[in-house]
Amino acid sequence: MADPRAEISRITLPNNNTYYFKDEVARNLITSNGSFKIAWNGTGTPTAANIPAGVVVNGVTGTLAAAESTLKDFYLVHSST
Helix, strand or coil: CCCCCCCCCEEECCCCCEEECCCHHHHHHHHHHCCEEEEECCCCCCCHHHCECCCEECCEECCECCCHHHCCCEEEECCCC
């Protein structure tokens, strides 16, 4: 019997098409070279300087310019949907 705690990361169908449920290579690149930044957590008024330029969050347009130092960062913004 298989270990119920084991993760399924991909499945290959009888037609040999493989579907991935997680991308381990991408995950490793992100966690080793980039980071996740919380641009707005859904409370209070968003700060434009924390939000990527041109992105509108709760009526505030971001002013954070793209740069070499932010190349591999992911900016997270709360959404109720």
